[in-house]
Amino acid sequence: MLREIPNLEQPQATPDLHREDILSNLVVFCRLLREMGLHVTTGKLIDVCASLKHIQITQKQDFYCALRANLVSRYEELPIFDAAFRAFWEKAPQPEAVDDGCCGDGGEPGLSSEVGPLDLTSLEAAVEEDGPPEERLLPGYSPLEMLTQKDFSTFCEDEVATLRRLIARLAPKIATALSRRRKVDHRGAELDLRRSLRRSLRHGGDIVELMRRRRKVRKLKLVLLCDVSGSMDLYTRFLIQFIYALQNELRGVETFVFSTRLTRITQALRHRGMQQSLQELSRLVPQWSGGTNIGACLKSFNEEIGRGLVDGRTVVIIISDGWDRGETELLAEEMRRLHSKAHKLIWLNPLLGSPSYQPLCKGIRAALPYSDYFLPAHNLESLLDLGRTLQGLSRA
């Protein structure tokens, strides 16, 4: 069924709504959604117009549903869309503007709380202004080069938002790199003729049994262990952002944080908004910025919490500066165990970014022999490099 090109020449259902008004309003509304981070293209706008032909525009609920079905494509976008819709298409803001079910009642708890921190000033500006959208792009995109090289610990508040966006864009690239199969295989299950012929000897040369062969598909799984103790403070907020983005782009990622204890945060990060995830995390993780006992945490990972998670297909990434208050022998022993089970073990150290750094602290010295890669993690560029390393691993 070919999609019809929307014919807006047809008269509307009611005389109150003029065709031009609706179209221009839709255009501005889409621009607004783009401002707020939704990926709305002209194609989608055309789809909306096509959809509107099939419904009664005056029916608010149907209008809402038609717009939503075309313009939203992710669960996270729903509350943003709802807020924008309410502010734009309704004169007086009402708490429950549309019927039950449209806004997902009975859905995830805390969904409505995500609408709160929305910046309504950009909403108003978008509605008032007539200028081209490009002018209203937030500053900070220009010196991109500088940004990728800048150490996380030196970022000031206004750069943080930009950095977060960049990190979020980085994660899908890494996810793609990791999910690529070992061998591109378009034919799937193959016939293994050699074995089939061999088998046929049992039956006097008649090929009765067909032996098949499947090309091995080797997908990497990721386990992330992130140090969130006091010494890592400056870097944690960005690394968590990175981990959050990665968690939601890729299947088969398990995430843990540790300081004096190890906590699994995979579920907490999954799919909620960043704000909610952070709230969830602060609830889950008892000591966010305490001291570190890497050895004990790795031991609890190896023996209990992470049991069964690490095998020959898993890449384990430990993000830590290595400052450790625990016993070094314990750390070394647990690193050895982990290394023997995992496909590869990568140690990311934010301190490696500093040119004068030397791995002198005993934690790092104990862990180094068991790490396959020892890489920096202090700025965007280092995360990009991590992506490339992982890509290389998945091809190996």
Place this chain on the structure above:
Amino acid sequence: MLDSIEEILESMRREKYITDRAMAVTIYLAYHLGKPLLLEGEAGVGKTEVGKVLARVMGTNLIRLQCYEGLDASHALYEWNYAKQILTIRLEEGGGRPREEVGRSLFSEEYIIKRPLLEAISSDSLVPPVLLIDEVDRSDEEFEAFLLEVLSDFQITIPEIGTLTAKQAPFVVVTSNRTRELHDALKRRCLYLWIPYPSFERELEIVLTKVPGIKETLAAQLCRFMQEVRRMDFYKRPGIAETLDWASALVLLGREELGRETVEETLGCVFKYYEDMRRFGGEQIASLLERVS
């Protein structure tokens, strides 16, 4: 058939699928615009069921493609029936037919095993079939790209036979449990609908419709219980499917109300993971029961 939004709501209700106007509008638009319908939501909220119900409502076949990790084109599209081909070769060995002719006949429609996508495209039923692509998030990006190609033109080229084009495009319903983000291109192709957990009233309606013979008070207790459980933090939150299982189990056991013992005995209907069951201990059950009774 799918002529108005109200009709969709009514006919789905007749097939015992209780839903809201938002879904009906989205289904209506998807059908009339010729776009696939993408249903996302947690496990057990009734996404797959939509495909099945729509097939019944439309009076047409349901062709189901269950996605899984490692699914590729051949499993979704077609495969040559090697066994039959080899047997034919053996049979023809003594006969007089020229080899080229035998060779050509081996690669005809007779020797193709049609998998769901080809089935959907080559369907010649009066009403286009419903093509349900279930749990597409379990497949990988490669397969998504391939799917996108197929969904764009509903055309498949089999090198030995030629190009097959669908006489009429099937109605495509794609579901995802959101274990990973789907590729943008696929999402843009579809009309999107998120199916949340139902409200108490809706869930009660569903239970009363699909589990005849259950006492309304028990059903209400059950639904309140489930609403509470979903607010708590579990590895795998139970969906409507679990509520219905539980309701049926209780009816079978002849229980008339939720007591602590009953809950402990039938907890397996609600939780399917050991850690969840372990976490939901005796006192938790008791306090929850107090809240819902």
